[in-house]
Amino acid sequence: MIVDRALRTAVTVLPRRWRTDRRSALVGLTALRPHLGVAGLGVAGLLRLTGLRRTATAVGLAGAAAAAPALRRVLPRPDGPLPDGPELTVLVANVLLGRADTGALAATVTRERPDVVVLPEAGVAYLDRLLPLLGGYRGWSSVPPGVPDQRGTVVLVAPRAGEVDVRPGQGMRLPYLEVTGGLLGARTLYAVHTSAPTNPRWTELWTGELALIGEWTRTRPAPVVAGDLNAVVDHRRLRDASGDCVDATDGTGRGLVGTFPSSLPRWAGIRIDHVLVPRGSVTRRHVVLETPGSDHRAVLVTVRLPGAQDSAR
Template sequence: MSAPPEQPTERIPVVPPPPPRPAGGGGGGRPPRRGLAGRVAGALALAAVASVFLVPDLWFGLDRWSPFTQLIAFRPVLVAALAVVVVVLGLVTLVMRRAWPFPVAMLAVLALGAAMLAPRLVADPLPTGGERLTVLSFNVYTGDADVDALAETIRRERPDVVALPEAGERYRERLQPLVEDLGYVSRASVGERSQDVNGVVALVSPRFGDVDFRVGKISEDSPFPYVEVSGGEMGDLTFVAFHSVAPTAGSVAQWRIDLAGAGEWCRTGEPTVVAGDFNATLDHSVLRDAMADCGDAASQRGSALVATWPTSMPRWLGSEIDHVFSSSGTAESFEVLDLPGSDHRAVLTTLRL
């Protein structure tokens, strides 16, 4: 008797469980998204790089070396550029909300940079006493500035003392006859055989009588001798017409020496005014440290972001590198003047000593 045929058994298909979802959501075939910690770390790294270029003076004084020395001279422009970057990142965040750490981090750097500039826009209280001293400083650009326009400015403003960087004996001989009838006396730091670019000229009004001029150098290697004025009716006041070397790539070390030397006049304990082309802005820690015992006339009147160089750029785009510093005075007024023939603007201030 044969066995009944086997009945086929029904196979139940086994369905594998779905793969686990990647962390942070998304489809099974999509790569996992970067976590919040990674985005924050990336934003902080980007902000750190941006801050090195925007505020190198806060990074252990990096602004004392190239290329940061040159970049920081235009910090107001860098702050404006970073503000645009923050706005763009903010707009990106509207579409990609996960990117929010980047505009937040960059906004913090922007706030730091703006905080470095803000005090120079706030004027000090006007001085109520003290003797007036009007100071004019103008880099005459290798002696090419319009001497007639400068003489007319002197006639109109009647400054008590004048500093003219990049003017030597050649330029002085052209200017002196135009103001001699006003009683001004002058002295150049270099003679006729030297190019004007190497010198500085100081002019003094007749109110100070028979003053003493002294020519000197910050250091043996300083390319620009200064002119120091004292005596006569100036009493214990000293006026210095000064020009620092520019911080080009090969001259930054000498630039630091020149600025440090200029600061010595502020520490004499006597009333001193130092005026001229410092080739540095108040963003440079070298200048701030050197002139810590002097007040900057432009900053005292809330005008220290008005560019004095170069004239080829608008006043809001260049650098404010021409200064009047005083160890015992406060600026009553401050003005930036456009005179023809130079790549610098002139600065005119009245101090109360």
């Protein structure tokens, strides 16, 4: 199943001529590097059993090299001292063209009470169906009425988040939202959905959009970036885009829990839904939740943020 998905991903992103864009194919394969590394180790074991020791060693070394970077994402680290900033809970759930079950999602929000909810692939139509099920929450869409859900991102804010300012942002193919004020103070939370690098043109857009995120993450105070980034931490573009932020899974030991596609077991999927938080933040909780009706799983994180002065250093 994994190998088949890897091959199909590679074929999808291959350009019509090999010389037009040699890197786009690697985007899809890089997302599966831990899976391919483990598969390589398994193949090496089988080769060794058949007596092909030299070949087994070569394949095993290649598999180990591919899988090694994943080790730090499955080994939790002790928490450091808590910073003196606010505690923030964020839920990210791609709702698949506005098709995710609103009742199930409302139940999750009601149970978990996140301060901010980010819903890629949701617009005004989905917001109008969901918001009446959520007492006290306010909602905004990055696109106006009449625009299909798939082009939008919705943000919901709980009463605890206080009086926030929410405004649309430009610079990505899919409009995003910027949230400031209230619990966030001077810090900005960006609710985003980057282009999927499934062909050369969109790979170029994806590269530029991650570069824009990199500009945000190098501002002071460092922001929170939440949404479907269509990238895994093995992608160099995402690592570069992190700037003065880190993935909220960093140090939790849960960095390999897949959020997409939800049809695969969590260990077999890839994690493209992220919450990037300022360096110095401490993740108090990180869970991956089912989202009925969507091809993504949701990500829920609770982080203690550094104070604005600490972030400005």
